[in-house]
Amino acid sequence: MWRRRETFYYNDFTDFGLYGLSTLAFCHLFKKLYLSALSFLLHMKHNRLIIFILLLAFSCGSMAAQQGTVKGTITSKNSSTPLAGALITDASGSELGKSGVDGSFTVSLDEGKQMLFINMTDYEQAIVSVTVTAGETTEIGAVELPEMAGFMMDIGSVSIMEGFSEDGFETQSIHGVLSASADIFMSTAAYTFGQVMYRKRGYDNNYQNVSLNGFVVNDIESGAPYWSNWGGLNDVMRSSVVSSGPEPIGFLFEPVGGATRINTRASVYRSGIRAVYSRSNRTYPNRAMLTYSTGLLNSNWAVTGSYSRRWGEQGYKEGTFYDANSFFLSVEKKINSRHSLNLTALDAMYRRGVGGGATQEVYDLAGDNYYNPYWGYQDGEVRSARVRSSNKPLLTLAHIWKPSDKLDIQTTAGYWFGKGGYTALNWYDVLDPRPDYYRKLPGYFYDESDIDRITDAWQSDPSVSHIDWDHFYYANSKNIYTVYNEGGVEGNSLTGNRSKYIIEDRRNDLSQFQFNSRASWNIASGMNLTGGLLVDIYRGHNFNVISDLLGGDYWLDVDQFAERDYPNNPEAYQNDLNNPDNAVTEGETFGNSYYAFQRGAILWGTGTYTGNRYKLYLSAHAKYTAMWREGLMRKGLFPDNSFGESERLDFPTWGVKAGGDYRFTGRHMIIFNTLITTNPPLFRNSFLSPRTRNTLTPELREEMIFSGDVSYVLRSPVVTGRMTAYYTRFMNQTEVTSFYHDEWRTLVNYAMTGIDKENYGIEAGAEIGITSELTVNAVASLGQYLWISNPDITITQDNNSQVLSKEEVWIQYFRQSGTPQTALALGIEYNSSRFWWAGITGSYYDNIYLDFNPVTRTKDDTGYYPYWDYQQKADPGFLVDIFVGKSWRIDDVYVTLSANLSNVLDNRTVITGGYEQYRYDPERPDLFQPRVYYANGFNYFINLSIRY
Amino acid sequence: MKEEQIMEKIRCIYRLIAVVTLLLFAVSCSDNNETPPPEKLFIPGEIVTVQQVRALYADQLAISDYTQRHPVEIVNDWALLGVITASDKEDGNFYKEAYIEDATGGLRLVFEATSGIYIGDSVIVNVKGLWLGDYGNFWQLGGVPYYQQDGTVRVGGMNMDKQCLKLSIGNPTYPxxxxxxxxxxxxxxxxxxxxxxxxxxxxxxxxxxxxxxxxxxxxxxxxxxxxxxxxxxxxxxxxxxxxxxxxxxxxxxxxxxxxxxxxxxxxxxxxxxxxxxTRCGVVEQPLGTPVETLSEDFEGFGDDDDIYISGWQNIATAGGRIWLAQVYSSNSYAQATGYYSNLASMVTWLITRPVTISSQKVLTFQTAKAYWAHTGTNFPMEVLASTNYNGNDIAAATWTPLTAVMAQQSDPDHTFINSGNVNLPVAAGKSAVIAFKYMGSDTESTSYRIDNIAVTAAGK
Structure with a gap:
């Protein structure tokens, strides 16, 4: 199953395979040019730098070209009705105008042969080629927009794969490209590559920014936006602007991974009702959505509401129930032609069973690469131990103000609050109850007879191969125990059944206020200045709650690891000295509890100049971030360093970027972006062990990012496509992880600092129109995502504050994990004029690396790396997807039925990623094999939508 | 006509909402199954004694070559009733094990995890399905046996919750x-x-x-x-x-x-x-009251007698050997030696009865050595004085070294050497003890001897 790399040298790119030599040479050349330009910029004195940039921006200022006018009407191909609000752009994506109520439009264009792009939500893009004569009006007549094929219409049909990292953080595959983007690369990345946890350009999730009506919804502590926060509200999240990289989309300093601006103003929705029912075997079996929108009423009010329910006993894996209700309400009042107010409230409430990864030994034992260790039978019925839940309402109030035709000011205040978390088993005085615990697997034993015995039990007894809930209740119901001086009260003794197994809820609740104001000012023809201010006040509350005592009377809140190390020191093993020997019951907090505080302010601005054949932008931001921890428990092991507020961390950070495009003709264009920025470390990486104490990560620094990309865009009537080369360097990153160290028998914190990474490669996508109905598309993402430094590691253990060692992790030129570094797709799509469509896409993935274990790549006491090994790599994979759909119009009712059939060849051997376990036994390395995840086998998503 | 269309449209909407609502509530049961299962009771087997259970393994234990033994599965529907006398839940001296005892004897129980039973728990252990084995000829009762890396078989740990029921907790145990x-x-x-x-x-x-x-x-x-x-x-x-x-x-x-x-x-x-x-054989040696002068020549002690002098102390603080009397040519003296002691460290103190030191007092004594074995700068004996020794706690007292001439490595064996006059400290109303502290071991085993200890007033 595993392919290990035999050698790994710095300049060894033989592994690239499909790249080809020329691509490689280009990559290198680009990287060199970029770095030298960067060093040139950095070595200039400040004032010179500013002058240089200003020159760059305005040097070729006012070469105004002769212009002509183009007129036409936009109609729906399916219904022949005029379409209002369609967006008309030129080849560079600059907005020229919008269609009126009757579908008509008039736009001004430079003379010569030009391309017009017409975009509208739910409709396919239309491209019109027109010859513009200076000073004259060209009539192009009716432009028909076909309704978009069903598979492109629905974000919910995109597979959002979810995994867990070793320390329980949520991971997800989709990277801010969830819009029906006209860019074939972007849509393929979302719809096809999504099923293998593809991450665009290999960037981590926190390098993109998602805002909802101006409220940035990235999670503060981990930096990533979680799509589950508005899951099920697909029909009201479609009006969005997406950038694939740092190019400006008019809100904040768009980060290196791009930005998504979702607009939920009630007036943007088309009036009418829309109902959707979906059936699937992916994340959930059933989904129903109902959306109603008034459009802008005569009273100048607009209201849109949406409700959705997603439910079912099981998703793709066993033991993954789904129970979600999502609500959305947006109310807008247009006060006058200059002022509008919008209030949006949404809440995606869910509870669902999560599927977990396992080792290949376990998958083989279970005979199923989709075995899920998180569930078992309780009285004959399936119960999941890992239930993720969320109830986080978001309220935003936006004021949209147009003081003049040239000025546009939008101000948003928002409040986000509520609770989220995931449950997990906890246990005391019993063998690890997880079915895939290594001592319960055949691989732990030496003799054939034992191996056969365990294998048989695994394959015949579900109480062995799954969680044995009934036994938990049995054990808890008869474990009589007396707690003396309960709660620290002298003489207060409590006798009852002390639970040995419990379900705890590891909560992360939030309370976040955000205020931002942005102004966009068209200074003069072609010149725009957009900027604003954002203030963010966040408090997260991380704590454990007893979710289910499983038949016992109480759980005693002590630290088991410390109890074993200090059996005669009852002070040391208290989780909370302020409340010692606490017998907790359901709903009570225990284990750990702390606030995460973070406050930030951002000042940002972007200047854009659009000339005849080119566009340039210059963008900058300054950001201030303060963060601190407040412990709500006094931990026995750290009595002086766990309760109360930590030191306050302050990080001033900044960023500058510049870029633009140049049009050779309307059909050929070059786009480039360059960026330098610093970022504060993430909260979760700023503390060594935030669950237990206030200790800061040593040598904490701001990270720095250099990035650049250049694209060639072709937009001919037959072929449209884009090819981009990119290079990004991340420096001074910090990562903190905690895990149980087998040799030392304690929880250990690994703080890696001085992490440098390099991500570079090429992404290309092309669509070729064979006939008006038949299209072929090809997409390639060829990347090299590397760790390029040997980070410093500080190792501390949780049962004292002593630094165990400070070493180097020998991982230079290891690959980043969690995404295929090579992804290719080839598809054919047929769009019949009789309102049906079908397509088939084949995709190929390679260079999928597993996350490495730093423990085995760290120097031991004698200065050697006795357990060092090459990084593990998964086999390449090939998947085929099919989509079909048809739509009908019955009077005013539109009915669309579509099916998205993924992995129709039912390939069950494609590993999407995984990680080496941190537990490591040098004597028997096979005991702790890596945990891996497989791409789903055949799966489907069938969607029926009805619209009035 | 238009109104009719609108009405039709509204009806359509209502129909749709009705259908959707139906869909949602008819098919939407999808919760996690968190209903507790029906309660399961512990059903004990026939109560038998520890001796009866042990007897099942007697045949195996009789095999002298332990590699030829194999654990025995208990098939009888039996149960043990007893009290837990030791457990891994106390002080960490046991690991994944506990001891049960009834009137007939005790047995080691081995578990798959920390036992979770405590000293004083009264328990029933269902032994059906458990296995009896031994470790170094000592019985242990556990779960299904397994082979270790070296090919030997060993009983696995049992699941406490499946096999045991706590009847009551906190019972006294009687050793x-x-x-x-x-x-x-x-x-x-x-x-x-x-x-x-x-x-x-x-x-x-x-x-x-x-x-x-x-x-x-x-x-x-x-x-x-x-x-x-x-x-x-x-x-x-x-x-x-x-x-x-x-x-x-x-x-x-x-x-x-x-x-x-x-x-x-x-x-x-x-x-x-x-x-x-007080350790075996150690004689009570109360420190005497202060005296004006001292004189001790050890005459009257026989060869190898422990040196006990009224008001004096002879105490080993490391190694248990004290000063012994030796007789040579009719002369008795005190000797300390690490020779053949097998001790890592031997420290022994001969402490005099207190003498008053309101006026200047002078100490004289003789030393001899034999079979020098101390290495480097290690010297076998120190002479110390203390004014605050309370007669019990040597470590708590303040000891001041006294400088005297003492037998060196280079001196001839067996020859007594005069110390010269050693001035004691002077303190009004106080008294002092003098300690002869021998320090040696099995290897640094020099024999060191003292004789003719005297304390007199200065100038007399």
């Missing part, structure tokens, strides 16, 4: 008060016993219970005043592993086991170790 000789018999194997009047042997002086640094289990020797010994075995993970063994004599409570013919004793709770009394 049998026995002698070491009694305990070293099969009658007490696996049982909780208490030894009284025992002490760790002299060779154990200065050692810890176990190796806490590397977490290694260690054996220590316990003796009674008849020099009968038993091994005390302590885990490197136990709470007391890093603590010094008690130096005195007293009582200790624990479990008697055997390993390949050697009896062992395992402490179950270090709070039950009470060994602060």
């Amino acid at each position: 049998a008060a026995v002698t070491i000789t009694q305990a070293r018999s099969s009658a007490y194997l696996g049982r909780l016993v208490r030894f009284d009047g025992v002490q760790f042997t002299d060779a154990m002086t200065g050692r810890t219970w176990a190796n806490a640094v590397d977490q290694v289990t260690e054996n220590r020797t316990l003796e009674d005043c008849d020099s009968k010994t038993i091994i005390v075995r302590t885990s490197g993970y136990s709470a007391a592993a890093g603590e010094l063994l008690p130096s005195g004599n007293g009582s200790i409570t624990g479990i008697v086991t055997i390993f390949n013919g050697t009896y062992q004793f395992l402490v179950r709770d270090f709070d039950e170790v009470d060994m602060t009394g």
Whole structure:
């Protein structure tokens, strides 16, 4: 199953395979040019730098070209009705105008042969080629927009794969490209590559920014936006602007991974009702959505509401129930032609069973690469131990103000609050109850007879191969125990059944206020200045709650690891000295509890100049971030360093970027972006062990990012496509992880600092129109995502504050994990004029690396790396997807039925990623094999939508 | 006409909403199954004795080559009823095990995890489906056996919750008060016993219970005043592993086991170790009241007599050897030596009766050495004075070295050398003791001798 790399040298790119030599040479050349330009910029004195940039921006200022006018009407191909609000752009994506109520439009264009792009939500893009004569009006007549094929219409049909990292953080595959983007690369990345946890350009999730009506919804502590926060509200999240990289989309300093601006103003929705029912075997079996929108009423009010329910006993894996209700309400009042107010409230409430990864030994034992260790039978019925839940309402109030035709000011205040978390088993005085615990697997034993015995039990007894809930209740119901001086009260003794197994809820609740104001000012023809201010006040509350005592009377809140190390020191093993020997019951907090505080302010601005054949932008931001921890428990092991507020961390950070495009003709264009920025470390990486104490990560620094990309865009009537080369360097990153160290028998914190990474490669996508109905598309993402430094590691253990060692992790030129570094797709799509469509896409993935274990790549006491090994790599994979759909119009009712059939060849051997376990036994390395995840086998998503 | 269309449209909307609502509530049961299962009761088997259970393994234990033995599965629907006398839940001296005892004996229970049962728990153990095996000829009751890496078979750990029911908790346990000789018999194997009047042997002086640094289990020797010994075995993970063994004599409570013919004793709770009394054979030596002068020539002591002088003290603080009398050519003197002591460290003090020091007093004595074995700058003896020694606690007193001429390595063996006049400190209304402190070991075993100790007033 595993392919290990035999050698790994710095300049060894033989592994690239499909790249080809020329691509490689280009990559290198680009990287060199970029770095030298960067060093040139950095070595200039400040004032010179500013002058240089200003020159760059305005040097070729006012070469105004002769212009002509183009007129036409936009109609729906399916219904022949005029379409209002369609967006008309030129080849560079600059907005020229919008269609009126009757579908008509008039736009001004430079003379010569030009391309017009017409975009509208739910409709396919239309491209019109027109010859513009200076000073004259060209009539192009009716432009028909076909309704978009069903598979492109629905974000919910995109597979959002979810995994867990070793320390329980949520991971997800989709990277801010969830819009029906006209860019074939972007849509393929979302719809096809999504099923293998593809991450665009290999960037981590926190390098993109998602805002909802101006409220940035990235999670503060981990930096990533979680799509589950508005899951099920697909029909009201479609009006969005997406950038694939740092190019400006008019809100904040768009980060290196791009930005998504979702607009939920009630007036943007088309009036009418829309109902959707979906059936699937992916994340959930059933989904129903109902959306109603008034459009802008005569009273100048607009209201849109949406409700959705997603439910079912099981998703793709066993033991993954789904129970979600999502609500959305947006109310807008247009006060006058200059002022509008919008209030949006949404809440995606869910509870669902999560599927977990396992080792290949376990998958083989279970005979199923989709075995899920998180569930078992309780009285004959399936119960999941890992239930993720969320109830986080978001309220935003936006004021949209147009003081003049040239000025546009939008101000948003928002409040986000509520609770989220995931449950997990906890246990005391019993063998690890997880079915895939290594001592319960055949691989732990030496003799054939034992191996056969365990294998048989695994394959015949579900109480062995799954969680044995009934036994938990049995054990808890008869474990009589007396707690003396309960709660620290002298003489207060409590006798009852002390639970040995419990379900705890590891909560992360939030309370976040955000205020931002942005102004966009068209200074003069072609010149725009957009900027604003954002203030963010966040408090997260991380704590454990007893979710289910499983038949016992109480759980005693002590630290088991410390109890074993200090059996005669009852002070040391208290989780909370302020409340010692606490017998907790359901709903009570225990284990750990702390606030995460973070406050930030951002000042940002972007200047854009659009000339005849080119566009340039210059963008900058300054950001201030303060963060601190407040412990709500006094931990026995750290009595002086766990309760109360930590030191306050302050990080001033900044960023500058510049870029633009140049049009050779309307059909050929070059786009480039360059960026330098610093970022504060993430909260979760700023503390060594935030669950237990206030200790800061040593040598904490701001990270720095250099990035650049250049694209060639072709937009001919037959072929449209884009090819981009990119290079990004991340420096001074910090990562903190905690895990149980087998040799030392304690929880250990690994703080890696001085992490440098390099991500570079090429992404290309092309669509070729064979006939008006038949299209072929090809997409390639060829990347090299590397760790390029040997980070410093500080190792501390949780049962004292002593630094165990400070070493180097020998991982230079290891690959980043969690995404295929090579992804290719080839598809054919047929769009019949009789309102049906079908397509088939084949995709190929390679260079999928597993996350490495730093423990085995760290120097031991004698200065050697006795357990060092090459990084593990998964086999390449090939998947085929099919989509079909048809739509009908019955009077005013539109009915669309579509099916998205993924992995129709039912390939069950494609590993999407995984990680080496941190537990490591040098004597028997096979005991702790890596945990891996497989791409789903055949799966489907069938969607029926009805619209009035 | 238009109105009709609108009405039709509204009807359509209502129909749709009705259909959707139906869909949502008719098919939407999808919760996690969190309803508790019906309660399951513990059904005990027929109560039998520890002896009856042990008997099932008698045939295997009779096989002298332990590699030929195999654990025996218990097929009878039997149960043990007893009290837990030792458990891994106390002090960490046991790991994944506990001891149950009934009127007929004790048995080691081995578990798949920390036992979760406590000293004083009264329990029923269903033994059907469990396996009996042995470790170094000592029975253990556990789960399904498995092969270890070296090919030997061993009983696995049982699941406590499946096999045991706690009837009540916090019951008193009654150790049998026995002698070491009694305990070293099969009658007490696996049982909780208490030894009284025992002490760790002299060779154990200065050692810890176990190796806490590397977490290694260690054996220590316990003796009674008849020099009968038993091994005390302590885990490197136990709470007391890093603590010094008690130096005195007293009582200790624990479990008697055997390993390949050697009896062992395992402490179950270090709070039950009470060994602060006077060691075997040690004579009470109350410090005398202050006197004006001293004169001691050791005449009257026979060869190898312990030197006990009224008002004086002769105390070993390390190693248990004290100053002995020697007679050569009709002259008696005091000698301390590490020769053939087998001691890692030997420290012994001869402390004089206090003398008043309101006026200047002068000390004189003679020293001789033989068979020099001290190395480097190590010197066998120090002469010290203290004005605040209370007669009990040597360590707490302040000791001031006195400078005197003493027999050196280069001096001839067996020849006494005069110390010269040694001035004692002067302090109004106070008195001082003088200590002759020998420091040696089995290797640094120089014999050192003193004679003719005298304290007189200055100038007389």
